[in-house]
Amino acid sequence: MIDSMNSFRKRLRRFVRWFCISRPHALWQRYLLGFIFIFVTISVSHWASLKTIEAAEDDAEVLSVSSRQRMLSQRILFLMSETRHDHDPYIDQRLESALNLFESSHEWLIDRPDLSPALRHLYFEQKPITLDAFSRRFVQMVGIAHHAEGAQAEELHEVLAGWGKNELLISLATAADLFRAESEARIKDLQFIQRTTLIAALVVLLLEALLIFLPAQISVNTAIHRLELRKKLLRKSLRELKSRNQELVAARQSLTRAANHDALTGLLNRRAVYEHLGRPQTTEHGADYTRCVMKIDLDHFKQVNDSLGHNAGDAILKHVAQTLETETRENDIVGRIGGDEFVIVIENPSSARVVDDLAKRVIRGISKPVLLNNVQAQIGASVGYTLAVSSSATSDQLLIEADLALYEAKRAGRGKSRGYSKEMVAEIETRRILFTEITRALAEDQFEPYLQPQVYTATGEIYGCEVLARWRHPERGIVPPGTFIAASEEAGLIDQIDRVIIEKGLDILEELLAQGIEIPSISVNASPNSLRDPHLTDRLLNEVAARALHPSRLTIEVLESTLIEKDDDMALQTISRLSKAGFSVVLDDFGTGYASMSNLSLLQLNGIKLDQSLIKPVPEPRSESIIAALVTLSRNLKMNVVAEGVETARHFQTVRRLGCDVVQGFGIGVPMPKEEFISWYHDYTAPSRKAGQVK
Ligand code: C2E
Numbered sequence: 001m002i003d004s005m006n007s008f009r010k011r012l013r014r015f016v017r018w019f020c021i022s023r024p025h026a027l028w029q030r031y032l033l034g035f036i037f038i039f040v041t042i043s044v045s046h047w048a049s050l051k052t053i054e055a056a057e058d059d060a061e062v063l064s065v066s067s068r069q070r071m072l073s074q075r076i077l078f079l080m081s082e083t084r085h086d087h088d089p090y091i092d093q094r095l096e097s098a099l100n101l102f103e104s105s106h107e108w109l110i111d112r113p114d115l116s117p118a119l120r121h122l123y124f125e126q127k128p129i130t131l132d133a134f135s136r137r138f139v140q141m142v143g144i145a146h147h148a149e150g151a152q153a154e155e156l157h158e159v160l161a162g163w164g165k166n167e168l169l170i171s172l173a174t175a176a177d178l179f180r181a182e183s184e185a186r187i188k189d190l191q192f193i194q195r196t197t198l199i200a201a202l203v204v205l206l207l208e209a210l211l212i213f214l215p216a217q218i219s220v221n222t223a224i225h226r227l228e229l230r231k232k233l234l235r236k237s238l239r240e241l242k243s244r245n246q247e248l249v250a251a252r253q254s255l256t257r258a259a260n261h262d263a264l265t266g267l268l269n270r271r272a273v274y275e276h277l278g279r280p281q282t283t284e285h286g287a288d289y290t291r292c293v294m295k296i297d298l299d300h301f302k303q304v305n306d307s308l309g310h311n312a313g314d315a316i317l318k319h320v321a322q323t324l325e326t327e328t329r330e331n332d333i334v335g336r337i338g339g340d341e342f343v344i345v346i347e348n349p350s351s352a353r354v355v356d357d358l359a360k361r362v363i364r365g366i367s368k369p370v371l372l373n374n375v376q377a378q379i380g381a382s383v384g385y386t387l388a389v390s391s392s393a394t395s396d397q398l399l400i401e402a403d404l405a406l407y408e409a410k411r412a413g414r415g416k417s418r419g420y421s422k423e424m425v426a427e428i429e430t431r432r433i434l435f436t437e438i439t440r441a442l443a444e445d446q447f448e449p450y451l452q453p454q455v456y457t458a459t460g461e462i463y464g465c466e467v468l469a470r471w472r473h474p475e476r477g478i479v480p481p482g483t484f485i486a487a488s489e490e491a492g493l494i495d496q497i498d499r500v501i502i503e504k505g506l507d508i509l510e511e512l513l514a515q516g517i518e519i520p521s522i523s524v525n526a527s528p529n530s531l532r533d534p535h536l537t538d539r540l541l542n543e544v545a546a547r548a549l550h551p552s553r554l555t556i557e558v559l560e561s562t563l564i565e566k567d568d569d570m571a572l573q574t575i576s577r578l579s580k581a582g583f584s585v586v587l588d589d590f591g592t593g594y595a596s597m598s599n600l601s602l603l604q605l606n607g608i609k610l611d612q613s614l615i616k617p618v619p620e621p622r623s624e625s626i627i628a629a630l631v632t633l634s635r636n637l638k639m640n641v642v643a644e645g646v647e648t649a650r651h652f653q654t655v656r657r658l659g660c661d662v663v664q665g666f667g668i669g670v671p672m673p674k675e676e677f678i679s680w681y682h683d684y685t686a687p688s689r690k691a692g693q694v695k
């Protein structure tokens, strides 16, 4: 029950909704319905009007005929009385025509198909005599009375006059009244129909207004409202689309920027630089070259990054970028193509001098100290560049040439600039061959130690010997270290050579000691690369232990340049570890570089080796005073002093006078293979020879 109620309500609601809020495109159905309604009602109304008019006309005739019957009955009676006394043919004729008219009118009246029951009753059923029968008898009686004579006529006339005055007249009057009433009723009916249909049409119109125009208006309003809403929404989404589009454009721009620029420095990135390089070169009148590719590499950037932190590293990179931007012109391409690698591309540089000046300015600019968190930091840079004479030089070729020039600049000692030249290729090729040869030499054990004696200045006794590497080349014979040390360093092979020489040196020491040749210690050279090996100390300890030697019998010579140029934490740590392990550590080539005094005091150094360049000018007073000062410094730091490059007796006497503890040099003995060294030893220690004698 409740269910059916609910479903009915639901249906009703749906219907009401359908009825009241029609969708605009379904309104035509209502219009059609309304139109049919109005058409029908107006048609009916029209028909009713026509019918009313028709009925009115018809009724008017019936009314006049029925009224005329009453009048005719009186006229017949009057004419009858006229003719009774005087037979006038004219009156007879009029009587006859009145009678005919009365008779035909009566026939016409009773022939009407739509007689009302009251009239039908009056005409055909009324008792004691129907009007029909009465009327017919009247006509008949008038005919008879007209032709009757005498008393019969008198009697008939009297009867007729009675009828005429009373029953017939009343009946005819009743009939006329009934006809009028009937006509009025019919007209009233028709008027009712007409009025009703008119009202129905009006109601339909009203309903149409309510159910069609109003809902239509509502629907149209709703639709317009919806459209406006949609328009608003569309406008909003259009605005949003526009702003999205703008965002997209901005994003695309920043993406393109990001794709082409280095996020940190804002310079062009590798991709953008290479893309530019890929573009064809132009030849400009008055320019010597079509293009210059310059590569800038920061010196020891990794160490700055490691020691000062990445923020400092970033600040330095920005400083470099700033410098490059300042030093270049607007049209020049400036990019960062690697961690600490920068490129400048100049189109149509006017001359090589202009480019070289730029390279120098760039180096100077970069080397300016930068303040990082109140700490001054400084970085160096090396620059290599190449100049294209013709536009046929490919970008790859130019980049390789700039790389080679940069490599040469670095080889020249950093902080330098180099322009590419064809000879560089030859040099590099030579080095490449050398590198292959050194690798093979290591594999074939072609490196061997030469020994150079060192003696005390005071007593002339043997202090030890320096073990120096020699390369026994299968074709070129003995090759001095000057040819291969630097190349081995660059190739990263120097630590292997160091290792071979140290081990062979210790072997010799062990052998000599076993032969009773008393050599207190040997000195070996440790390259910066070897010093960076964290296992060096342990390995050396193992080496000496394996030969039952005390660590103090091994002196490690470290280059003064190791301490400053590399500013190398790792190497400094190894030096301190070596010293703690009991090895002797001396600073080699002292006086050539610029060893920081702070490092000298920090490190546990056992001594310094004055470089040959300090000894060679002796007896020049200036060098003598430098030697004297360095000796004083060493004394204060409790370090002994070895003078290297002592070639003459003069040298020897001077350095001895100035306080050097030990001497080494051609004057004592040249570097020599083991066998020769043994002979030298025997010769030197022969009783006939005077201590400290220099040849
Ligand atoms: P250094 O360590 O300063 O070695 C001394 C150099 O001076 C030696 O040259 C020696 O022959 C030379 N010399 C010694 N006394 C005199 C002298 O009175 N007059 C002249 N003119 N020269 C003298 P060498 O053997 O050619 O070695 C050159 C450099 O090669 C060495 O300089 C050293 O730095 C490096 N070196 C040699 N062997 C090795 C090695 O095994 N490892 C490493 N890392 N470097 C080595």
Ligand code: CA
Binding pocket: 466, 524, 525, 557, 588
């Ligand atoms: Ca040395």
Ligand code: CA
Binding pocket: 588, 589, 609, 611, 612, 644
């Ligand atoms: Ca030296």
